[in-house]
Amino acid sequence: MELLNQITQFVISGLATGAIYALIGLSFAIIFNSTGIINFAQGEFVMLGGVLTIFSINALKLPLVFAVVAAVAGTTLVGVAFERLAIRPLKDATPLALIIITIGTSILIRGVVMLLWGKDTQVLAPFSGNEPLHIAGATLLPQHLWIFGVTILVIVGSRLFFHHTISGKAMRACSFNRRAANLVGISVGRMVLFSFIISAALGSLAGVIIAPLTMTAYDVGIMLGLKGFCAAIMGGMGSGFATVFGGLILGMLESLGAGLISSGYKDAIAFLILLLILFIRPQGLFKKGETERV
Amino acid sequence: MKSDKIKFLVFCLIVLAAPVPLSQGYLTNVLVFVGINSMLALGLNLLLGYAGQISLGQAAFFGLGAYGSGVLTTHFAMNPWLAMVLVALCVALFAFAIGFPVLRLKGHYLAMATLGVGVIAHIAFNETVDLTGGPSGLSGIPNLSVGSFTFDSDIKNYYLVWSFALVVILLSLNMVNSRFGRGLRAIHDSEVAARVMGVNARLMKVQVFTLSALISALAGSLYCHVMTFISPTSFGFNISIELLTMVVIGGLGSVYGSILGALLLTLLPELLRAFQDYDIVFYGLLLVSMTIYLPGGLVRGIPALFRRVMPARSGHA
Amino acid sequence: MKRLISTGLASFALLCFSTAAFAAAPIKIGALFAVTGPASFLGEPERNSAQMVVDEINKAGGVKGRQLELVVYDTGGDATKAVQLANKLIKNDRVVAIIGPSTTGDTMAVIPVVEKARIPLISCSAGIKITEPVKKYVFKTAQNDTLAVARIFEQLKKEKKTKVALLTVSDSFGSSGREQLKSQASRFGIEIVADDTYSPKDTDMTAQLTKIRASRAQAVICWGTNPGPAVVARNAKQLGLNLPLYMSHGVSSKKFIDLAGDAAEGIRLPSGKVLVADLLPKSDKQKASLLAFVKDYQRHYKAEGDHFGGHAWDAVMLLKGAIERGGDTPEGIRTQLEATRGFAGIGGVFSYSAHDHAGLTKDAFVLVEVKKKDWALVK
Numbered sequence: 001m002e003l004l005n006q007i008t009q010f011v012i013s014g015l016a017t018g019a020i021y022a023l024i025g026l027s028f029a030i031i032f033n034s035t036g037i038i039n040f041a042q043g044e045f046v047m048l049g050g051v052l053t054i055f056s057i058n059a060l061k062l063p064l065v066f067a068v069v070a071a072v073a074g075t076t077l078v079g080v081a082f083e084r085l086a087i088r089p090l091k092d093a094t095p096l097a098l099i100i101i102t103i104g105t106s107i108l109i110r111g112v113v114m115l116l117w118g119k120d121t122q123v124l125a126p127f128s129g130n131e132p133l134h135i136a137g138a139t140l141l142p143q144h145l146w147i148f149g150v151t152i153l154v155i156v157g158s159r160l161f162f163h164h165t166i167s168g169k170a171m172r173a174c175s176f177n178r179r180a181a182n183l184v185g186i187s188v189g190r191m192v193l194f195s196f197i198i199s200a201a202l203g204s205l206a207g208v209i210i211a212p213l214t215m216t217a218y219d220v221g222i223m224l225g226l227k228g229f230c231a232a233i234m235g236g237m238g239s240g241f242a243t244v245f246g247g248l249i250l251g252m253l254e255s256l257g258a259g260l261i262s263s264g265y266k267d268a269i270a271f272l273i274l275l276l277i278l279f280i281r282p283q284g285l286f287k288k289g290e291t292e293r294v
Numbered sequence: 295m296k297s298d299k300i301k302f303l304v305f306c307l308i309v310l311a312a313p314v315p316l317s318q319g320y321l322t323n324v325l326v327f328v329g330i331n332s333m334l335a336l337g338l339n340l341l342l343g344y345a346g347q348i349s350l351g352q353a354a355f356f357g358l359g360a361y362g363s364g365v366l367t368t369h370f371a372m373n374p375w376l377a378m379v380l381v382a383l384c385v386a387l388f389a390f391a392i393g394f395p396v397l398r399l400k401g402h403y404l405a406m407a408t409l410g411v412g413v414i415a416h417i418a419f420n421e422t423v424d425l426t427g428g429p430s431g432l433s434g435i436p437n438l439s440v441g442s443f444t445f446d447s448d449i450k451n452y453y454l455v456w457s458f459a460l461v462v463i464l465l466s467l468n469m470v471n472s473r474f475g476r477g478l479r480a481i482h483d484s485e486v487a488a489r490v491m492g493v494n495a496r497l498m499k500v501q502v503f504t505l506s507a508l509i510s511a512l513a514g515s516l517y518c519h520v521m522t523f524i525s526p527t528s529f530g531f532n533i534s535i536e537l538l539t540m541v542v543i544g545g546l547g548s549v550y551g552s553i554l555g556a557l558l559l560t561l562l563p564e565l566l567r568a569f570q571d572y573d574i575v576f577y578g579l580l581l582v583s584m585t586i587y588l589p590g591g592l593v594r595g596i597p598a599l600f601r602r603v604m605p606a607r608s609g610h611a
Numbered sequence: 612m613k614r615l616i617s618t619g620l621a622s623f624a625l626l627c628f629s630t631a632a633f634a635a636a637p638i639k640i641g642a643l644f645a646v647t648g649p650a651s652f653l654g655e656p657e658r659n660s661a662q663m664v665v666d667e668i669n670k671a672g673g674v675k676g677r678q679l680e681l682v683v684y685d686t687g688g689d690a691t692k693a694v695q696l697a698n699k700l701i702k703n704d705r706v707v708a709i710i711g712p713s714t715t716g717d718t719m720a721v722i723p724v725v726e727k728a729r730i731p732l733i734s735c736s737a738g739i740k741i742t743e744p745v746k747k748y749v750f751k752t753a754q755n756d757t758l759a760v761a762r763i764f765e766q767l768k769k770e771k772k773t774k775v776a777l778l779t780v781s782d783s784f785g786s787s788g789r790e791q792l793k794s795q796a797s798r799f800g801i802e803i804v805a806d807d808t809y810s811p812k813d814t815d816m817t818a819q820l821t822k823i824r825a826s827r828a829q830a831v832i833c834w835g836t837n838p839g840p841a842v843v844a845r846n847a848k849q850l851g852l853n854l855p856l857y858m859s860h861g862v863s864s865k866k867f868i869d870l871a872g873d874a875a876e877g878i879r880l881p882s883g884k885v886l887v888a889d890l891l892p893k894s895d896k897q898k899a900s901l902l903a904f905v906k907d908y909q910r911h912y913k914a915e916g917d918h919f920g921g922h923a924w925d926a927v928m929l930l931k932g933a934i935e936r937g938g939d940t941p942e943g944i945r946t947q948l949e950a951t952r953g954f955a956g957i958g959g960v961f962s963y964s965a966h967d968h969a970g971l972t973k974d975a976f977v978l979v980e981v982k983k984k985d986w987a988l989v990k
Binding site: 324 | 647698720787
């Protein structure tokens with residue numbers, strides 16, 4: 001009975017962390033699908049979301065809602081600048097060059113944030129207070145509910161966008177075959193920009209809702225980015241439910257691993273799972289498609 | 295080919311003579327680390343530049359070499375040279391084994407897999423406290439010695455490390471023009487075409503991966519005996535990125551480019567010291583601008599720049 | 612005759628001139644701090660404190676008429692860089708002594724370098740291996756983890772809470788603490804019933820705490836530096852963990868209370884006295900230096916002068932004392948450092964000797980508790 005309660009707690013905490021990984025994974029997948037680029041700077045968008053919100057509240061004295069909007073807008077601007085200045089000039093670059101440039105940009109963003117806001121950890125007040133809720137033998141904080149809620153909204157929103165709007169369908173067309181999309185009149189360049197906007201917004205949103213739980217600093221982006229990428233791979237880089245499930249599963253496995261096996265090797269477990277998936281089923285856990293593995 | 299040999303001999307002479315004007319300065323110490331980084335960069339260059347396979351986990355093999363030698367010579371009091379050989383062989387075997395599944399992947403998936411290997415290795419170094427000393431590190435590692443001659447000063451370590459480095463350079467240079475090297479370049483250009491021509495792509499990729507790991511492990515062993523103390527912070531993800539930067543900035547596929555990259559990036563903190571806290575920003579800017587404006591690395595970019603600035607030299611407009 | 616006098620005068624003038632020039636030559640002290648990187652919470656306050664106290668000493672006329680020149684290099688918490696920079700300080704800048712580094716890892720890497728070059732090193736990191744066994748040229752100002760651990764265990768034994776769960780961070784600070792906690796437990800009759808770890812950048816420790824909640828633990832000891840312990844405190848509150856929660860001196864700063872918020876209430880930890888300087892009795896030998904340090908740091912940097920900055924302050928002052936007592940050369944400074952007795956610094960009262968290069972006793976730590984978002988002494 002006690003063990004069951006424990007496992008319930010592990011699962012619920014894991015789902016909360018997993019939801020964040022899911023959001024970040026979605027951001028990765030969106031950019032990858034329209035450009036073929038893995039954006040190693042995605043984690044920094046998440047970090048910016050939290051940092052900018054705190055800045056807006058403390059220095060600009062904005063109320064929470066406006067601060068969040070400001071943070072998301074600010075990060076989106078950074079994403080646009082990134083796309084224009086770093087990605088666009090490299091239209092036909094090798095995957096290696098793209099990886100390096102996104103890594104370089106992530107270092108740059110981190111450095112600038114460190115200079116502007118210091119290296120200290122910063123706190124953001126929880127959106128709805130701090131009283132723990134008890135569900136089925138486990139405890140949750142109200143902030144966890146916010147995370148679940150926002151994630152569900154994002155899933156629904158992205159489903160609607162990618163399957164029921166012209167722009168969304170155009171972006172999916174780009175991911176299937178860029179040249180064909182170009183031929184039917186879709187402005188690929190604009191779609192690329194769009195995908196960066198959406199990813200930056202999503203990433204920063206994830207950063208904002210998790211900041212009250214985990215606090216934030218200039219270097220939280222690295223690990224979050226990596227884990228989000230794991231989630232995306234587990235979900236086969238699709239822009240939908242698969243990636244979300246990938247993230248949730250990753251979060252749960254991490255939590256269960258830390259609780260039941262070893263807390264020291266928690267991250268190693270996550271990456272080991274990633275390696276196994278890459279070796280055995282690189283198309284992700286849910287997809288049935290083919291993948292480049294020649 | 296003759297000019298290659300001459301270039302190499304000249305380089306050897308430079309390496310041999312370099313410490314003389316620097317005798318009292320601390321730059322000799324820095325050059326020891328340039329030597330180690332050069333070996334690492336060359337190993338990565340074989341994989342990345344010749345065979346076109348991305349690896350973000352080179353630090354894992356570097357660390358395995360360092361901790362392997364470190365643990366064997368402290369906990370088990372093994373002879374350092376024996377330990378070095380043993381560790382190199384073990385790491386090579388390990389690389390060979392995981393090479394097969396890992397190198398079936400391409401592009402970003404390969405990058406992620408190698409990253410995963412690197413992170414797992416780093417965590418292992420941190421957690422196996424009884425063996426590696428964990429986060430507090432492993433101290434008391436002996437210097438290398440031959441008979442009664444111990445490599446315990448900067449200048450002695452310089453020649454030790456660079457002897458190994460020169461051998462690796464020679465190996466890399468010879469490989470380019472060998473059957474193996476041509477096979478690698480064929481794979482780089484188009485793996486499918488290479489296979490059609492009868493190149494055993496899969497085996498060759500694993501072979502070069504193993505060779506690269508072997509070189510990194512050797513560098514690791516040398517590193518631990520030079521420092522006499524190692525800790526996990528020296529073998530993390532950021533080191534893998536630094537190595538990648540060295541190879542790319544120097545020039546992918548160029549042996550001397552990798553050395554130039556290693557030299558620059560080891561010296562860069564010195565040059566950036568004036569900027570204090572701004573050095574991270576500078577580093578990021580450097581990476582980004584190099585990739586956009588000088589994608590061939592310095593080794594190709596500087597002569598190209600030269601040619602643009604002085605068109606009269608090239609005989610035609 | 613005239614020639615003799617003029618030569619004599621000229622030589623005399625030259626002598627005076629050169630002595631004056633010699634007297635004006637600054638004393639170069641090197642410093643290695645992890646100002647950037649994962650240990651910047653150590654390196655930055657240390658660099659600030661060192662700079663501050665060197666400026667003040669110079670304003671007051673220097674040491675024995677000579678100005679101090681502080682050459683600071685940033686190791687970034689990287690052992691390789693620490694070694695390179697130590698070499699630079701010794702061979703290029705020709706310093707007579709080095710203070711720092713900030714982390715145990717960097718210190719252990721640098722020890723062979725300074726021992727070989729025979730330059731005294733006053734480390735600001737806590738690892739017990741730094742001064743045990745004693746190395747001729749290596750001293751330290753940060754308190755041993757053993758002393759902090761002893762304080763906590765003493766209190767737990769007094770309150771008859773002998774079954775303890777450990778939650779330590781997997782970096783050198785945490786692992787060193789964990790080593791000490793495990794090795795000293797039996798001496799105080801403490802039994803360790805759970806032993807878990809977390810990574811420095813982890814954001815959720817509910818899994819580990821859930822495990823601990825199910826164990827027979829009567830108290831939890833968390834050993835780490837911000838922000839980890841703040842997350843642990845919040846998670847513990849979320850899970851409704853009602854056990855007494857002890858932290859390490861790694862979070863002895865107001866910042867911890869800010870980060871942990873309401874969850875900080877009731878948490879206890881061993882702290883250097885700098886945290887509660889105003890609560891100390893007037894008879895305490897350190898009170899004067901502590902209050903001066905806190906006030907100066909606040910004035911200079913508009914921030915809380917903390918425990919870590921104090922390590923660097925102590926190092927510089929100890930050097931000053933050694934130089935004043937006659938140490939001009941590195942060898943002389945080393946000898947005079949060893950002769951330090953009863954120096955009331957920020958970290959404690961220092962007395963070095965030939966077999967004790969750590970210099971502090973149990974009294975370097977007091978036990979404090981968070982009461983109403985501020986610190987209170989535990990009697």
